[in-house]
Amino acid sequence: MAEVSARYAFALLQSGQAQKEITHNSAIAAIDALLHLAVESRTLAAPPAGATSPASWIVCSVATGAWSGRAGQIAILDAGGWSFVVPRDGCLAYVRDEGVYAVCVGGVWNGAAWPVRALSVNGRTMLAVTPIALAGAAGGTIIDTEARAELAALTSAMRAMGLVAVA
Structure with missing residues (x-):
């Protein structure tokens, strides 16, 4: 039987082991610290002065x-x-x-860009492809200024969200 868990190397109970509560309590404390992980910061190089328990940081x-x-x-x-x-x-x-979530990939914590292929909202997949290019409203002999302004604002907002690209 293995002596530690496969992913995080938590000590496992062994048959005939004395003081099993120490091993068990150590594993529970580690799970408690890592489950729904929240850290104070990921920018500190050394332990903060006056830090109080319990708390976690990404070094x-x-x-x-x-x-x-x-x-x-x-x-x-x-x-x-x-x-x-x-x-x-x-x-x-x-x-x-x-105020962000960070994901660890290859030992690097990244909070700016998550490694996801798409976004799903209420079961509808969105943002799964490269944005299509839309030209801004232009031309025509009869111009409805208000409609054109709204279309331009909508196109600009969609570009800012990454839904469409500049043509």
Whole structure:
């Protein structure tokens, strides 16, 4: 039987093991820290002064001090001090100081662009293809100025959302 879990290497109970509650409690604490992960920040290089437990951070790429050598890892502060978890691809964290979600892919946390192929809203797939190009309203012998202005505003908004591209 394996001694640790496959993904996050949590210690597993072994038959005949003494003090199983220690192993069990350690695994529960790790699950508690990682389930619906929310971190304080992903821009700190060293542990924040006066940090209180429980809290988590994503260690930035220029880690120093107690976080040295832990870039990209999840730093968890609890009653026992600092512990670190190496995130797996697809690990998702809410970053409180930025108000964004970040996803870890290849050891890099990205909050600007998620690796998704499409967006589905109420079961309807949207934004799954390259935006089509639309030319702005132009030409014609009879111009309805108000309609043309509304069409231009609509086209501009659709471009800003990535629904259409500039022709």
